[in-house]
Structures are given as structure tokens and as C-alpha cells.
Amino acid sequence: MNIAIIGYGKMGKAIEAIAIGRGHTIVLKIDETNTHEFNAENLARADVAIEFTGPHSAFDNIIKLLQHHVPVVSGSTGWTERMPEITALVKETNGSFVYASNFSVGVNIFFELNKKLAALMAPHKNYHVALEETHHTQKKDAPSGTAITLAEGVMESLTSKKQWVNENSSNEEDLVIISKREDPAPGTHNIRYTSSIDDIEIIHTAHNREGFATGAVIAAEFIQDKKGIFGMKEVLGL
Numbered sequence: 480m481n482i483a484i485i486g487y488g489k490m491g492k493a494i495e496a497i498a499i500g501r502g503h504t505i506v507l508k509i510d511e512t513n514t515h516e517f518n519a520e521n522l523a524r525a526d527v528a529i530e531f532t533g534p535h536s537a538f539d540n541i542i543k544l545l546q547h548h549v550p551v552v553s554g555s556t557g558w559t560e561r562m563p564e565i566t567a568l569v570k571e572t573n574g575s576f577v578y579a580s581n582f583s584v585g586v587n588i589f590f591e592l593n594k595k596l597a598a599l600m601a602p603h604k605n606y607h608v609a610l611e612e613t614h615h616t617q618k619k620d621a622p623s624g625t626a627i628t629l630a631e632g633v634m635e636s637l638t639s640k641k642q643w644v645n646e647n648s649s650n651e652e653d654l655v656i657i658s659k660r661e662d663p664a665p666g667t668h669n670i671r672y673t674s675s676i677d678d679i680e681i682i683h684t685a686h687n688r689e690g691f692a693t694g695a696v697i698a699a700e701f702i703q704d705k706k707g708i709f710g711m712k713e714v715l716g717l
């Protein structure tokens with residue numbers, strides 16, 4: 480498979496290594512220094528594009544790739560309030576798109592565990608729930624996309640929580656997400672239920688970026704012959 484990498488930073492480089500290891504060819508690598516190469520002629524050589532740039536550029540990049548009829552895998556975070564516009568364009572162009580706030584197999588299992596735990600905790604009103612995420616200091620967005628997905632998973636069952644907030648709050652309707660930034664942390668997430676009797680906590684700790692990169696390449700292999708919008712739940716058959 481011929482892959483275009485849009486965003487040749489920490490993730491783009493990890494994806495390149497995994498993709499080559501799985502027998503793929505990288506036909507295009509774009510970062511902020513060569514955006515002029517992100518054009519129709521070069522995109523025509525790609526079977527799929529993997530986009531990991533960041534909050535400020537992801538939306539425009541995804542739009543451009545869909546308009547050029549290139550299947551897209553994106554893991555950029557911090558822009559997803561505009562997802563409805565992408566959904567509409569995928570339908571309009573009969574395009575192919577995979578999005579995940581986190582591509583690692585471990586985190587996607589953790590997402591399911593989080594939802595199951597929230598459902599079990601829902602009747603037990605004496606517990607207080609809060610989330611915490613820790614990432615490297617270069618991260619541009621807070622809270623992490625993964626933490627937002629986890630918060631959404633909690634709120635599916637804990638209906639007294641009406642919204643997540645990224646600061647301490649005593650409002651019982653707020654689900655608090657605390658964000659910490661320290662190096663080299665590739666990504667740690669925990670959900671903690673506390674009471675005067677005991678605490679229950681689940682935690683996922685990424686040791687490096689290999690899991691994210693491997694999941695993104697698996698998603699690219701999955702999407703190349705499909706139409707529509709998919710998440711890692713479909714890619715992994717969870």
C-alpha cells in the first residue's frame with residue numbers, strides 16, 4: 480500500500496517506521512516546511528493518507544484529502560467540534576475516513592472497560608468520579624482527546640454528569656478532567672471513583688508511541704477498500 484503521511488512529527492515518524500515494517504511504501508511526507516508538496520499530483524500516488532498534525536491544521540487537511548478522494552486516517556486531537564462538517568463531506572464525496580482519539584489496542588480495550596465500570600458504578604451514588612491525564616509538555620491541546628472519549632464513556636451511564644470541565648469544580652454536574660504536563664509521558668489516563676469506604680481506579684499507561692502508530696497503520700489497511708466513517712471499534716472488531 481502507498482501511504483501519504485501528513486504531519487511528519489513524533490507520530491508521523493513512528494508511523495513511517497511501523498508502515499515500512501509492515502511492507503508499505505511511504506510516497507509522501509508533509510510537515511510545515513513543505514506544504515507546497517501537499518498537492519493533487521503527489522496525492523494521486525497515495526492509496527491512503529495518515530494525518531497526525533494537530534488541533535489547528537487537522538480539519539483543513541482532512542477536508543483537502545477528502546476533496547482529492549484519498550481515504551483518510553486521522554488521529555489529530557483538539558478539533559473534533561467540527562466533526563459534523565467532516566461527516567457531511569464524507570457522505571457527499573462517498574469518501575473513506577477513520578478517526579480515533581487514540582489508536583492503540585490497549586486504550587481501545589480500556590475505553591470498553593471504562594464504559595463497563597461506569598455502568599457498574601451508576602447505582603452507587605456515594606462514589607465521586609474524576610479523570611486525570613498526563614502528557615509530555617509539547618502537547619498543544621488539553622484535555623487530551625483520549626480523556627474526552629473516556630469522559631463521554633462515563634457520562635453515558637452516569638447521567639447526573641452533564642458536561643466535562645478541564646479544571647477543579649464542586650458542581651456535581653461537572654465531570655472533572657485534570658490535565659498534567661511532564662516529560663517524557665507519551666500518555667497516561669486514569670479514572671478514579673472515590674468514597675469514604677474505598678477507591679476504585681483504572682489506569683492506562685503508554686510506554687511509547689508504538690501502540691498509537693501500529694493502530695493507525697492497521698486502520699489504514701482497513702480503510703483502503705471501504706467507504707464511510709469508522710472508528711477503532713470497527714477496525715478492531717471490539
Ligand SMILES: NC(=O)C1=CN([C@@H]2O[C@H](COP(=O)(O)OP(=O)(O)OC[C@H]3O[C@@H](n4cnc5c(N)ncnc54)[C@H](OP(=O)(O)O)[C@@H]3O)[C@@H](O)[C@H]2O)C=CC1
Nearest residue numbers: 486487488489490510511532533536554555556580581582
Ligand atoms: N489518536 C492517537 O492515537 C494519537 C494522537 N496524537 C495526536 O496527533 C497530533 C500530532 O501529534 P505529534 O506527532 O505528537 O505532534 P508533533 O508536533 O510532533 O508533529 C506534528 C507534525 O505536524 C506538522 N504540521 C503542523 N501543521 C501542519 C500543517 N498545516 N500541514 C502539514 N503539517 C503540519 C508539524 O510540522 P513541523 O514539524 O514542521 O512543525 C509536525 O511535523 C496531536 O494532535 C496529538 O494529540 C498523538 C498520539 C496518538
Ligand SMILES: O=C(O)C1=N[C@H](C(=O)O)C[C@H](O)C1
Nearest residue numbers: 556580581618623624625666
Ligand atoms: O499528544 C499526544 O501525545 C497524544 N495525544 C492523543 C490524545 O490527545 O489523547 C493520544 C495519546 O494520548 C497521545
